[in-house]
Each structure stands twice: as C-alpha cells, then as structure tokens.
Amino acid sequence: MSGREALVLPLVDDPVTAPFWTGARERRVALQRCLRCAYVRWPPARVCPECLAEETRWETVQGRGTIWSFAVYVRALHPAFADDVPYTVAAVELDAGPLMIGRLDEAPSWEPAIGDRVEPAFEDVTPDVTLVRFRVIA
Numbered sequence: 001m002s003g004r005e006a007l008v009l010p011l012v013d014d015p016v017t018a019p020f021w022t023g024a025r026e027r028r029v030a031l032q033r034c035l036r037c038a039y040v041r042w043p044p045a046r047v048c049p050e051c052l053a054e055e056t057r058w059e060t061v062q063g064r065g066t067i068w069s070f071a072v073y074v075r076a077l078h079p080a081f082a083d084d085v086p087y088t089v090a091a092v093e094l095d096a097g098p099l100m101i102g103r104l105d106e107a108p109s110w111e112p113a114i115g116d117r118v119e120p121a122f123e124d125v126t127p128d129v130t131l132v133r134f135r136v137i138a
C-alpha cells in the first residue's frame with residue numbers, strides 16, 4: 001500500500017471520540033464542554049482534565065483560531081506522507097479555548113507564522129473518515 005490508503009486512520013466509532021468524527025464529516029468542529037466546570041477540551045476524553053467529571057456536552061464551535069506553533073516536516077515520518085513532504089503541522093489555539101493539532105493547507109503565497117489566523121478545513125480521507133485541517137483566513 002502507498003499513499004493515503006496506508007494512513008493509520010482514527011477509530012471513528014470509538015464511543016468517546018465518535019461525536020468529534022461525526023462533526024468533521026458534517027464540516028463541523030465539535031468539542032466537549034464539561035458540565036461541572038465548563039472547561040472546553042480537545043482531544044476528546046472520557047473525563048474532564050480539569051475536574052475529572054464525566055458529564056459532558058458536545059458543542060459545535062466555529063473552529064477558528066490562532067497559530068500557536070508549527071513545524072514543517074521535510075521527511076515523511078510515515079510512508080503514507082511520503083508524497084506530501086514538505087508539509088506543515090500546527091498547534092492552533094482555538095477561539096473556543098483548547099489547542100488543536102492539525103495540518104495546514106498552505107496557499108502558494110502563504111508562509112505560516114505564529115499568530116496567523118486560521119479556520120478549519122476538512123479532508124475526506126475515506127467515506128467514514130474526515131480529518132480537520134486548517135487554512136489561513138484571507
């Protein structure tokens with residue numbers, strides 16, 4: 001196998017993370033909000049990292065944010081990414097609160113910088129798996 005088929009895909013039917021993946025398929029960024037302390041978290045988790053409560057509610061957020069850090073990959077660390085290098089992965093501080101990791105879709109004239117504003121972009125990898133990426137806000 002080569003290319004995108006060789007990707008290690010997320011388990012989109014895991015009961016803890018499924019609402020996030022369903023949201024991505026529907027072009028939404030869905031995050032968990034703790035019903036005890038209101039902390040908004042990503043990645044999805046069974047319990048709140050702030051207060052350990054299990055009660056949670058899924059909310060759709062706009063998904064915009066600011067680049068907090070990024071790395072340009074010039075070597076593929078997995079064979080599935082061999083055709084993609086160089087590519088950029090960013091840590092984006094979402095306006096909704098949490099830091100989310102995702103690939104940056106780079107316009108030809110854009111060199112990412114810390115502080116750049118981005119919005120979510122969605123990549124359908126399979127009929128069941130859509131990944132959340134980011135692109136600069138023009």
Ligand SMILES: [Zn+2]
Binds near residue numbers: 035039048051052053
């Ligand atoms: Zn909490």
